[in-house]
Amino acid sequence: MSTIQFTVEGMSCGGCSSKVKNTLEAFDQISQVEVELATGEVKVHVEPDQNIDKEQIKAAIEDLGFDVVN
Template sequence: MYEFTVDGMSCNHCVMTVKKSITATDSAAKVEVDLKTKKVTVESNTDKAVIAASIEEAGYPVLAGK
């Protein structure tokens, strides 16, 4: 399980965009997003750096957890 601190998320649309970017990389990933704390928790067999890159490609900087 990976935990990331992700900047720039401010609404449910942002949450859905982050979730979609991760599941596009790993369709079996389980993703939870806490908008208040900006924490994204991912259960995946895909490399952590690949998941972080997919979040950043969606336009959301990963501040911690890379």
């Protein structure tokens, strides 16, 4: 399993972090999403046999109205 990590700005509540988590978990290639609201850290776990572009994930987060800083 590989992990892709982002720092996301603009998440201010549990609803925000849930929105990010639920949106990313809808991708078939993503097996698990961890969101740390206090630090803005989002970890996305992808199964080894799955291929997903980091830019796709970033775009999905930004489409929710949040800023991805890395």
